Amino acid sequence: MKKRKLRGYVLPTIYLLVLGVMAFGITLLSQNLLENQEMQDDNYNYSMSVFDEKEEETNNNTEEKKEEVVAVKPFTSDKVSVSKEYYNKDETAENQEKALIYYENTYMPNTGILYESDEKFDVVAIMDGTVKEIKTDEILGSVMTIEHSNKLTSIYYTLSDITVKKGDKVTIGQTIAKSGQSKLQTSKKETLLFETYLNGTLINPNNIFQKNINELS
Numbered sequence: 001m002k003k004r005k006l007r008g009y010v011l012p013t014i015y016l017l018v019l020g021v022m023a024f025g026i027t028l029l030s031q032n033l034l035e036n037q038e039m040q041d042d043n044y045n046y047s048m049s050v051f052d053e054k055e056e057e058t059n060n061n062t063e064e065k066k067e068e069v070v071a072v073k074p075f076t077s078d079k080v081s082v083s084k085e086y087y088n089k090d091e092t093a094e095n096q097e098k099a100l101i102y103y104e105n106t107y108m109p110n111t112g113i114l115y116e117s118d119e120k121f122d123v124v125a126i127m128d129g130t131v132k133e134i135k136t137d138e139i140l141g142s143v144m145t146i147e148h149s150n151k152l153t154s155i156y157y158t159l160s161d162i163t164v165k166k167g168d169k170v171t172i173g174q175t176i177a178k179s180g181q182s183k184l185q186t187s188k189k190e191t192l193l194f195e196t197y198l199n200g201t202l203i204n205p206n207n208i209f210q211k212n213i214n215e216l217s
Helices: 010-067 093-098
Strands: 081-084 100-103 106-109 113-117 122-124 129-137 141-147 152-160 175-179 190-198 201-203
Touching: 093 100, 129 152, 141 175, 175 190
Parallel strands: none
Antiparallel strands: 081 113, 100 106, 113 190, 122 175, 129 141, 141 152, 152 175, 152 190, 190 201
């Protein structure tokens, strides 16, 4: 039998075919890896987007809660009326005159709102806070200072039958005392003089009742 030899170009051709198949396989593998990576990146971006939306929603909810901070009036009885309004330097001369308090032949600008009633009435905390001071004034009787969390301070004068003490935490609408009597000239015997300070500055109490306190400056 005759031995046959492979022609010289056969082996190189086979090698080239094998190399081509391998190269093609590597190319397909690389493409699949890239596509998988892109899908993972898309999923990651989508997930991050969801987290961002949730975080933004949480922040918005927090802001909404802040916007809901309001104060109530320092009493609940419908028999309480205003004796003297807050003295505002920008008001008319007539309104300024109505906001003057008379004591011992002297007229003084009212630094708060003076309430009065024929009957003794409950005095309540206008917001959550902490009782910082309780003292006695010669003219205005018992005085209580309450500090609130938003840099607001409320002061209650002419109190009686106080039910809390210094350091106590109080909640909005909680009864802290009852109205009392003072040496100020009023038409009714039961009174409450009420002041408010924002960031240490005296402000008109009417500016905080049932209003967005966080928008005050």
